[in-house]
Amino acid sequence: xxxxxxxxxxxxxxxxxxxxxxxxxxxxxxxxxxxxxxxxxxxxxxxxxxxxxxxxxxxxxxxxxxxxxxxxxxxxxxxxxxxxxxxxxxxxxxxxxxxxxxxxxxxxxxxxxxxxxxxxxxxxxxxxxxxxxxxxxxxxxxxxxxxxxxxxxxxxxxxxxxxxxxxxxxxxxxxxxxxxxxxxxxxxxxxxxxxxxxxxxxxxxxxxxxxxxxxxxxxxxxxxxxxxxxxxxxxxxxxxxxxxxxxxxxxxxxxxxxxxxxxxxxxxxxxxxxxxxxxxxxxxxxxxxxxxxxxxxxxxxxxxxxxxxxxxxxxxxxxxxxxxxxxxxxxxxxxxxxxxxxxxxxxxxxxxxxxxxxxxxxxxxxxxxxxxxxxxxxxxxxx
Amino acid sequence: xxxxxxxxxxxxxxxxxxxxxxxxxxxxxxxxxxxxxxxxxxxxxxxxxxxxxxxxxxxxxxxxxxxxxxxxxxxxxxxxxxxxxxxxxxxxxxxxxxxxxxxxxxxxxxxxxxxxxxxxxxxxxxxxxxxxxxxxxxxxxxxxxxxxxxxxxxxxxxxxxxxxxxxxxxxxxxxxxxxxxxxxxxxxxxxxxxxxxxxxxxxxxxxxxxxxxxxxxxxxxxxxxxxxxxxxxxxxxxxxxxxxxxxxxxxxxxxxxxxxxxxxxxxxxxxxxxxxxxxxxxxxxxxxxxxxxxxxxxxxxxxxxxxxxxxxxxxxxxxxxxxxxxxxxxxxxxxxxxxxxxxxxxxxxxxxxxxxxxxxxxxxxxxxxxxxxxxxxxxxxxx
Numbered sequence: 001x002x003x004x005x006x007x008x009x010x011x012x013x014x015x016x017x018x019x020x021x022x023x024x025x026x027x028x029x030x031x032x033x034x035x036x037x038x039x040x041x042x043x044x045x046x047x048x049x050x051x052x053x054x055x056x057x058x059x060x061x062x063x064x065x066x067x068x069x070x071x072x073x074x075x076x077x078x079x080x081x082x083x084x085x086x087x088x089x090x091x092x093x094x095x096x097x098x099x100x101x102x103x104x105x106x107x108x109x110x111x112x113x114x115x116x117x118x119x120x121x122x123x124x125x126x127x128x129x130x131x132x133x134x135x136x137x138x139x140x141x142x143x144x145x146x147x148x149x150x151x152x153x154x155x156x157x158x159x160x161x162x163x164x165x166x167x168x169x170x171x172x173x174x175x176x177x178x179x180x181x182x183x184x185x186x187x188x189x190x191x192x193x194x195x196x197x198x199x200x201x202x203x204x205x206x207x208x209x210x211x212x213x214x215x216x217x218x219x220x221x222x223x224x225x226x227x228x229x230x231x232x233x234x235x236x237x238x239x240x241x242x243x244x245x246x247x248x249x250x251x252x253x254x255x256x257x258x259x260x261x262x263x264x265x266x267x268x269x270x271x272x273x274x275x276x277x278x279x280x281x282x283x284x285x286x287x288x289x290x291x292x293x294x295x296x297x298x299x300x301x302x303x304x305x306x307x308x309x310x311x312x313x314x315x316x317x318x319x320x321x322x323x324x325x326x327x328x329x330x331x332x333x334x335x336x337x338x339x340x341x342x343x344x345x346x347x348x349x350x351x352x353x354x355x356x357x358x359x360x361x362x363x364x365x366x367x368x369x370x371x372x373x374x375x376x377x378x379x380x381x382x383x
Numbered sequence: 384x385x386x387x388x389x390x391x392x393x394x395x396x397x398x399x400x401x402x403x404x405x406x407x408x409x410x411x412x413x414x415x416x417x418x419x420x421x422x423x424x425x426x427x428x429x430x431x432x433x434x435x436x437x438x439x440x441x442x443x444x445x446x447x448x449x450x451x452x453x454x455x456x457x458x459x460x461x462x463x464x465x466x467x468x469x470x471x472x473x474x475x476x477x478x479x480x481x482x483x484x485x486x487x488x489x490x491x492x493x494x495x496x497x498x499x500x501x502x503x504x505x506x507x508x509x510x511x512x513x514x515x516x517x518x519x520x521x522x523x524x525x526x527x528x529x530x531x532x533x534x535x536x537x538x539x540x541x542x543x544x545x546x547x548x549x550x551x552x553x554x555x556x557x558x559x560x561x562x563x564x565x566x567x568x569x570x571x572x573x574x575x576x577x578x579x580x581x582x583x584x585x586x587x588x589x590x591x592x593x594x595x596x597x598x599x600x601x602x603x604x605x606x607x608x609x610x611x612x613x614x615x616x617x618x619x620x621x622x623x624x625x626x627x628x629x630x631x632x633x634x635x636x637x638x639x640x641x642x643x644x645x646x647x648x649x650x651x652x653x654x655x656x657x658x659x660x661x662x663x664x665x666x667x668x669x670x671x672x673x674x675x676x677x678x679x680x681x682x683x684x685x686x687x688x689x690x691x692x693x694x695x696x697x698x699x700x701x702x703x704x705x706x707x708x709x710x711x712x713x714x715x716x717x718x719x720x721x722x723x724x725x726x727x728x729x730x731x732x733x734x735x736x737x738x739x740x741x742x743x744x745x746x747x748x749x750x751x752x753x754x755x756x757x758x759x760x761x762x763x764x765x766x
Contacts, residue, residue: 135650243744265648265660267518268671277648277671280663288651288660361626 014071017109019043020090021074024108026065029058031105035091043092080213084186086113095119103231103257107210111185114206118176122300123155124293125233125254127226127247128162129240129272136240136272137165139264143237144169144177146290151299153178155233157225158193158200158207162239162247167196167205176204178232182225184215226250227257234297235260237287241275248275251284260296262287334362335371335381344378397454400492402426403473404457407491409448412441414488418474426475463596467569469496478502486614486640490593494568497589501559505683506538507676508616508637510609510630511545512623512655519623519655520548522647526620527552527560529673534682536561538616540608541576541583541590545622545630550579550588559587561615565608567598609633610640617680618643620670624658631658634667643679645670717745718754718764727761 020043023034037046037056046066050056053063081088089095089110097119100106112119124147126140144154144166154170156163158179170177179200183189185207188197197207210228211221226249230236236254238261241247251261261284266273280286287293337343337351349359363379366372372379403426406417420429420439429449433439436446464471472478472493480502483489495502507530509523527537527549537553539546541562553560562583566572568590571580580590593611594604609632613619619637621644624630634644644667649656663669670676720726720734732742746762749755755762 135652139651264651265656265663265669266650268522268647268649269518273648274671277669280648280669281675286648286660286663286669288657292664 016043016092017078017088017090018071018074019047020092020109021077021088022047022065022069022071025070025073026058026062029062031108034108035106038091077212081111081185084111084113084184084213086111086185086207086213087116088112089116089119097232099123099234100228100231103227105227106231107228110208110210111213112206112208113185114201115176115204116206118153118178118204118206119208119232121153121176122151122297123153123178123233124297125155125229125236125250126162126166127156127229127236127238127241127250128166129242129245129247130159130161130163131272132161132165132240133266133270133272135266135270136162136264140165140239141169141172143239143264143287143290145173145175147293148173148175148177150290150294152297153205155180155229157181157222157229158188158197160190160192164193164196166239167200170205171196171199171203174203176206178205179207180225180229180232181207181209182211182221183209183217184211184213185209186213187216189217222246223249227253230254230259231257233259235262235293237262237264237293238276238279238284239264240266240270240272241279242272243274243278245275248279251279260285262293264288334359335366338363338366338372338379338381340381342375342378342380348379399426399475400461400471400473401454401457402430403475403492404460404471405430405448405452405454408453408456409441409445412445414491417491418489421474460595464494464568467494467496467567467596469494469568469590469596470499471495472499472502480615482506482617483611483614486610488610489614490611493591493593494596495589495591496568497584498559498587499589501536501561501587501589502591502615504536504559505534505680506536506561506616507680508538508612508619508633509545509549510539510612510619510621510624510633511549512625512628512630513542513544513546514655515544515548515623516649516653516655518649518653519545519647523548523622524552524555526622526647526670526673528556528558530676531556531558531560533673533677535680536588538563538612540564540605540612541571541580543573543575547576547579549622550583553588554579554582554586557586559589561588562590563608563611563615564590564592565594565604566592566600567594567596568592569596570599572600605629606632610636613637613642614640616642618645618676620645620647620676621659621662621667622647623649623653623655624662625655626657626661628658631662634662643668645676647671717742718749721746721749721755721762721764723764725758725761725763731762 023043026034041051047069050066053060056063078088089112091106091108095116126144128136128140140162147154148170153176154166155178156166158167158181167177167179177200179197188194200207226246230250230253236250236259238247238251254261261279263276263279263284264287265276265280285292334352334354337348345359349356352359363372367374371382373382406426409417424434430452433449439446461471472495474489474491478499509527511519511523523545530537531553536559537549538561539549541550541564550560550562560583562580571577583590609629613633613636619633619642621630621634637644644662646659646662646667647670648659648663668675717735717737720731728742732739735742746755750757754765756765
């Protein structure tokens with residue numbers, strides 16, 4: 001009995017990822033069509049009791065992928081994945097990211113290194129130019145750090161430039177971050193980011209790919225990868241992107257996937273922010289501080305459960321930026337100081353225990369948001 | 384007969400500015416109420432055949448300002464204005480700016496040095512921080528220059544920082560610019576801008592003030608002045624403004640006056656752009672190139688009539704930026720290349736005589752603006 005024959009005989013013992021990989025390997029059939037088949041027949045049923053080729057309405061070659069899957073190749077994929085220290089999270093796995101299921105063409109399997117529970121944490125993607133300016137890099141690091149301090153996971157693409165500095169902002173702060181890569185899970189591209197990739201895993205993050213192990217970097221794979229970055233995230237923050245850049249593709253994916261698009265502005269003389277300004281003109285939200293994102297995202301409070309490591313390194317550094325992620329709460333506490341009857345500013349000041357000038361600025365902002373109204377004698381809540 | 388008595392006897396020979404100045408001098412009566420009186424009785428009638436105090440419903444002191452105006456003081460104001468090289472443009476003067484009449488409290492008289500015809504030219508105000516960064520200054524100069532090249536007059540406040548560089552962008556290009564000042568027309572404040580003030584007049588611009596000659600700089604006058612800057616203009620561009628800055632007051636005036644508000648973004652680390660970012664978040668249009676303004680403004684084509692000077696100095700410098708003000712036309716010419724039937728991209732390229740990549744980018748922008756639609760086989764106009 002050959003290796004292949006022995007596999008065929010053992011067919012019914014396969015774990016779900018075997019079937020999902022078999023499904024993935026069916027040639028030239030779209031992800032949507034594959035998912036329709038799974039919905040109609042069930043994943044194991046499809047391979048164990050396959051309907052006729054006519055019923056499935058697929059080509060002979062595609063049908064062969066169902067009635068005679070290359071279990072040997074699949075076994076090898078699983079082995080290579082294991083050797084790389086990755087697990088396979090298939091579409092029906094409990095850890096498969098729910099948000100990703102909402103996109104048009106969700107990956108059938110994900111190869112995941114690191115903490116798979118992370119995939120269902122609330123994520124904000126940070127993407128941007130490989131040739132980012134020093135300002136862009138600093139902003140990526142700072143905003144990523146502050147987002148993680150607010151309980152969000154920062155997701156990016158492990159590229160040079162903004163991507164790397166976004167991941168860095170998280171790992172420097174010993175927080176989890178997700179890198180979605182466009183190569184096989186066993187390859188780090190660019191090689192310069194090997195140390196960073198190691199740190200990502202070390203601090204409880206994850207590296208994920210939909211591509212088979214050994215897949216080298218290919219131009220066509222990067223846009224595909226981008227749809228996963230935005231698909232995993234509640235919103236995408238673009239920091240420095242030239243016109244016609246990959247980051248704008250990610251932003252477009254985000255829009256198509258009904259995700260929020262955020263863009264950081266910059267000096268108009270910097271061609272690397274042209275794309276960000278363009279996005280803002282098209283309606284993306286301008287972000288110049290992390291509070292701009294936090295006020296759009298309903299942050300789950302139970303995130304702490306999944307946090308790994310908790311030692312004191314860098315703890316001091318974190319203090320300063322803690323303020324910005326408390327901003328929403330802070331606004332709320334101010335809002336709570338304004339009543340539905342006329343509340344004099346003095347009363348708001350004494351209730352909120354904030355300086356008068358801060359209170360006045362915040363009241364104006366709340367007024368502009370339509371939450372309070374300025375009336376003779378003070379302010380009143382209108383919502 | 385005293386000087387005063389001789390003036391009273393000559394009452395009927397006064398030119399309109401005498402009456403408007405007399406009206407201006409009536410103490411503690413709002414501009415709106417004064418304009419109501421003029422509307423009801425006519426300006427000359429009001430002073431020559433004044434109704435009773437009861438009819439006018441004003442105080443005794445105010446009534447004295449009507450029945451017994453201080454013609455001597457008025458004569459002196461006119462003399463000082465003339466000595467400063469200024470003319471008086473009163474509310475009913477043909478050169479009084481029509482746009483300014485639309486605001487809540489238009490000045491009753493304007494003291495004007497330079498070309499009074501300029502007041503009714505299309506204006507864009509540029510305002511911003513006194514402590515602008517080098518980027519902000521460069522941007523103010525460049526954008527002002529490009530706006531004037533597009534036939535618009537740049538209006539600002541002759542302050543240090545952004546104001547000065549906006550005026551400079553115009554005068555360096557030998558174009559007209561309007562400075563609205565918060566002192567008497569005979570004073571240049573800050574003194575450092577004396578050379579600039581001279582150049583503004585030299586290149587066909589104007590300096591205007593609603594304050595009486597000899598009025599020194601006073602804190603309370605600057606916000607009043609700001610309402611004139613925005614009131615004269617179709618839109619206000621804010622370049623670098625901290626939170627709670629005078630520029631934000633001008634932006635608020637502009638909103639109240641139903642003018643467009645534009646804001647230039649910058650590096651998020653620069654506290655001087657915080658106010659600009661805040662404005663954009665509130666709905667101001669992000670401006671990173673002059674085309675962003677031009678596409679909102681219906682530029683009159685007859686502006687050339689009023690242009691002074693036309694020699695070749697700086698002509699070369701002007702070449703580069705000419706492009707940006709042609710952008711609207713350029714977009715239009717592209718739009719004109721797309722038909723209401725499906726137009727292949729090749730056809731758009733050959734009609735527009737533009738490179739393919741430019742055409743594709745512009746088509747995407749037109750599509751996002753809802754002007755064309757991408758369909759199989761090409762694009763079609765939908766508006």
